[in-house]
Amino acid sequence: MVIDIQTFMLALGVGNVAFALLMACYMHGAERSLALRDWMWARLACGLGECAWWIAPRMGSHVFEVFALGVWIGGVLLEVAAYCRFFGFRSLWRLMPVPIGIAIVTIGCALFAGASRTQMTAVVGGLIAVYTFNASVVLLDLRKKRTLLERIIGVNDVLYALAIGIWLVVEKGANAGGTTVIGGLAYLASYLLMIVTGFGFLLMCKQRDDRQMQRMATIDSLTDALNRRAFFERAESARQLTLRLRKPLALLMLDLDHFKQLNDNFGHACGDQALRLFADTARGVLRDPDLLGRLGGEEFALALPGTPLEGALQAAERLRVTLSQAVIDCAPTYRMSVSIGLVMVEPNEELTAALARADHALYAAKTGGRNRVEVGPAIFKSA
CATH class of the missing domain: 1.20.1070 (Rhopdopsin 7-helix transmembrane proteins)
Structure with a gap:
């Protein structure tokens, strides 16, 4: 050569x-x-x-x-x-x-x-x-x-x-x-x-x-949680997979309590810090397959594939208790709390319908005193 x-x-x-x-x-x-x-x-x-x-x-x-x-x-x-x-x-x-x-x-x-x-x-x-x-x-x-x-x-x-x-x-x-x-x-x-x-x-x-x-x-820039569109897409995929495998799927709606007061008293930057703290806390107590999404403002959603009602309740309570012990640097006197609505997705139930039921359960948790987990009723269909 x-x-x-x-x-x-x-x-x-x-x-x-x-x-x-x-x-x-x-x-x-x-x-x-x-x-x-x-x-x-x-x-x-x-x-x-x-x-x-x-x-x-x-x-x-x-x-x-x-x-x-x-x-x-x-x-x-x-x-x-x-x-x-x-x-x-x-x-x-x-x-x-x-x-x-x-x-x-x-x-x-x-x-x-x-x-x-x-x-x-x-x-x-x-x-x-x-x-x-x-x-x-x-x-x-x-x-x-x-x-x-x-x-x-x-x-x-x-x-x-x-x-x-x-x-x-x-x-x-x-x-x-x-x-x-x-x-x-x-x-x-x-x-x-x-x-x-x-x-x-x-x-x-x-x-x-x-x-x-x-x-x-796909990712919410503030909290690193899934954004609304990505959460719906992945939760729907999880719903279809659990349906084929005959596994349970728990769906939760979450809302930070008194978030407007936090913004008004300590500023929106402090509110942003609270949202990040909540997302970090949620990721710390959840499993890898679980999906966390921010639907807007202080409202979040969770999808727990393969988790029965008892396990979902334990996860929700663990998140609620852990968050109540968290401290926001910009508002050390403020104690965070979250209200949670929980439902089990029924076989062949549309995801939007299950989310609506979880939202009703969240509303019941809010009106029932906040800082609590409310389980939505199951759907009973006649044969």
Whole structure:
């Protein structure tokens, strides 16, 4: 496999610049992603540095070669910064001067030792391999929940690091010049790295944006409970599943007592804190399959799949007692309480009808003194 290193550097540089332009077009008019912005500038810097490295022999200037190397490795470090920003590694972001310093010292020592152009290419390639391998460790961390796309990019990073490592060890990174099979494979790995990580990072950002949009469409932003539409959809799915499995389904309507007084006396910000506290308390006493939804204002609903009446009563009482012991920071003298209406969904009963019965039970709990659980009567149908 014969590959001219100069031609390859030009192709690599043009490819990276093209990626940067594509990303700029993608981000135009869209919500700005700081990680994607960093990645775009990283691709542009890498591309310009590689193109400058290709032009350097024609310029006949050693200073231009140093400039090209600096821009090239700077682009690689910007990629590291983009990963740190994407995954929220603020502590690693603060440590960015360390890899920058390592790169400067390494390149400076190579230049001082009079390394040839091919040797300098190997030095930069080695630095890129080290930083790429570090990125693969993050992407392939089994302790973290990563998407399949992130895993694929991580594997690609490992393969690149291995290819460059083998090239440096076997060929010494000196006189290979891309004219051997190993050198050719190293360059091919570099090109694959550009393509996979270039498109991959863009898709990673899009995946995250899609997840955020989906979350905004289903989750109440204040309490992290399901919003009204999402609760109805998932509760209906739970109703159909429990009907097929011949399992019970408990449905509860909940309303915070004297919530208007809390807002009037302590402010709406304090009311928001109370709603968040209630949702957190509810999640703390419920099971994973249970569904919590905010229907509006201080009104919530619960669906407890597979829970009989006795179990639902125990869960409701546990929530009521736990909430009565909770303290709101902004209103320490205020004692929270909740009124709960509970019904068991009858076979073939529509969800809206069951919710209406639970709402009637909630009204009975309110008129009966509040801070209590009221069980709605069952529906008796003649044969």
